[in-house]
Amino acid sequence: MLLIPCPYCGERAEIEFSYGGEAHIARPLEPEKLSDAEWAGYVYWRANTKGVFAERWMHAQGCRRWFNVIRDTVSYQILASYEAGTQPPAVERKTYV
Secondary structure: OOEEEEOOOEEEEHHHOEEEEEOOOOOOOOHHHOOHHHHHHHHHOOOOOOOEEEEEEEOOOOOOOEEEEEEEOOOOOEEEEEEOOOOOOOOOOOOOO
16 A cells, blocks of 8 residues: 655555646646647656656545655655645656666
8 A cells, every 4th residue: 555645644554645647747728728638748748657657645644735746656765745836855766777
């Protein structure tokens, strides 16, 4: 079981959380001006990183707040968690082939 450190409540079991996808995706400033292909790219296309990746999580069975986690997708090791809207902390990035 994955233990996720909520920056508000502390470390809890993964079953208390809902996954929110890739973190730090900027919403288009003028979405009405996007073509269908550009809008589809914003909604559906995400990085599928092998290695260190920033993700959004919501503590669904706790404080119900969104926050970000930096996790290694190969080892599942969580390197950091931080409040949404803040800058990610510096972490060591491994390179996988």
